[in-house]
Amino acid sequence: MEISARNQFRGRVTAVRKGNIMAEVEVQLDVPPTVLAAITKSSVERLALAEGDEVTVIIKSTEVLIGK
Amino acid sequence: MEISARNQFRGRVTAVRKGNIMAEVEVQLDVPPTVLAAITKSSVERLALAEGDEVTVIIKSTEVLIGK
Amino acid sequence: MEISARNQFRGRVTAVRKGNIMAEVEVQLDVPPTVLAAITKSSVERLALAEGDEVTVIIKSTEVLIGK
Amino acid sequence: MEISARNQFRGRVTAVRKGNIMAEVEVQLDVPPTVLAAITKSSVERLALAEGDEVTVIIKSTEVLIGK
Amino acid sequence: MEISARNQFRGRVTAVRKGNIMAEVEVQLDVPPTVLAAITKSSVERLALAEGDEVTVIIKSTEVLIGK
Amino acid sequence: MEISARNQFRGRVTAVRKGNIMAEVEVQLDVPPTVLAAITKSSVERLALAEGDEVTVIIKSTEVLIGK
Numbered sequence: 001m002e003i004s005a006r007n008q009f010r011g012r013v014t015a016v017r018k019g020n021i022m023a024e025v026e027v028q029l030d031v032p033p034t035v036l037a038a039i040t041k042s043s044v045e046r047l048a049l050a051e052g053d054e055v056t057v058i059i060k061s062t063e064v065l066i067g068k
Numbered sequence: 069m070e071i072s073a074r075n076q077f078r079g080r081v082t083a084v085r086k087g088n089i090m091a092e093v094e095v096q097l098d099v100p101p102t103v104l105a106a107i108t109k110s111s112v113e114r115l116a117l118a119e120g121d122e123v124t125v126i127i128k129s130t131e132v133l134i135g136k
Numbered sequence: 137m138e139i140s141a142r143n144q145f146r147g148r149v150t151a152v153r154k155g156n157i158m159a160e161v162e163v164q165l166d167v168p169p170t171v172l173a174a175i176t177k178s179s180v181e182r183l184a185l186a187e188g189d190e191v192t193v194i195i196k197s198t199e200v201l202i203g204k
Numbered sequence: 205m206e207i208s209a210r211n212q213f214r215g216r217v218t219a220v221r222k223g224n225i226m227a228e229v230e231v232q233l234d235v236p237p238t239v240l241a242a243i244t245k246s247s248v249e250r251l252a253l254a255e256g257d258e259v260t261v262i263i264k265s266t267e268v269l270i271g272k
Numbered sequence: 273m274e275i276s277a278r279n280q281f282r283g284r285v286t287a288v289r290k291g292n293i294m295a296e297v298e299v300q301l302d303v304p305p306t307v308l309a310a311i312t313k314s315s316v317e318r319l320a321l322a323e324g325d326e327v328t329v330i331i332k333s334t335e336v337l338i339g340k
Numbered sequence: 341m342e343i344s345a346r347n348q349f350r351g352r353v354t355a356v357r358k359g360n361i362m363a364e365v366e367v368q369l370d371v372p373p374t375v376l377a378a379i380t381k382s383s384v385e386r387l388a389l390a391e392g393d394e395v396t397v398i399i400k401s402t403e404v405l406i407g408k
């Protein structure tokens with residue numbers, strides 16, 4: 001499946017921190033920047049996300065702000 | 069001003085495409101990936117965004133999806 | 137690729153309306169409701185979205201409001 | 205009050221799971237799909253959301269992604 | 273209908289600018305700040321939004337950033 | 341740094357409630373309305389947000405809904 005979101009980057013999960021409902025997933029992209037995602041804990045479990053997993057970070061362009 | 073959004077990356081504007089209400093801004097990060105932002109045309113004009121500008125791409129972590 | 141977003145529904149594109157930057161895509165789900173997506177025109181073109189295409193509608197749970 | 209969001213579906217709450225700050229609300233729409241919403245726990249309490257409640261699921265079209 | 277979004281403010285529409293797909297609606301709240309909403313043109317037309325209309329601005333708390 | 345988001349209001353933090361992953365920050369704007377932000381706990385800690393802090397509430401216009 002190809003996704004409409006314009007921003008999609010390959011990376012590797014470097015940390016998963018679970019709360020009760022939400023969870024944080026840290027992804028080290030193939031190039032330096034690390035991206036932080038706050039997703040539901042149930043999604044972390046459904047995808048069985050764990051450190052070392054190769055994943056794609058997906059960000060819809062309407063969600064991006066610019067600072068100058 | 070420091071912003072709460074966890075994902076903030078420095079880059080350079082490589083393209084600005086204006087519609088009537090919305091506009092697309094392409095930002096080449098300091099490391100390879102290029103990020104696309106869809107923001108209002110009025111914000112492009114208020115910040116006077118143009119190719120070559122050094123900017124910060126800002127993405128709140130709750131807006132990020134993970135694909136695996 | 138499996139996506140972290142909890143809400144994913146199969147459907148068929150019933151209309152594509154393009155503006156300059158944004159576009160509207162109407163998707164008739166396999167069961168009655170029709171979902172409207174506002175995505176960039178460039179995504180419509182990259183995926184070559186057209187009426188009749190079978191697609192998946194993806195909605196992150198943090199983007200959903202409840203009215204009662 | 206009528207809401208600008210283009211996607212509004214009637215359904216019934218089938219589960220409410222509360223964390224410290226966030227909560228998950230599962231809504232079974234009148235037709236099969238079940239939608240998951242991650243909203244603040246304080247909103248769950250302000251609306252007194254409980255299993256069996258008839259609610260409306262509201263999703264702004266700019267928040268919808270398409271997979272093909 | 274009561275909405276789960278924690279931020280809801282009464283105001284009056286002071287400007288409506290329509291593009292092809294998106295539209296901007298400017299709302300002067302009952303107290304000074306003016307809020308800008310970018311919604312689809314079809315929503316502007318469905319609600320028949322016009323200058324002088326009394327409306328409610330609705331913002332989900334997960335969409336708010338803090339700068340310090 | 342100037343931010344592209346069209347809605348930016350000055351205020352003062354009146355409450356910070358931390359969960360495991362998410363946190364709620366209540367901001368009393370200079371004029372009456374109080375805005376609620378749900379951001380990650382790690383952002384609260386990175387900015388050292390506390391009651392009495394002067395902050396800016398930032399909301400991208402594409403995230404705003406209108407009720408009429």
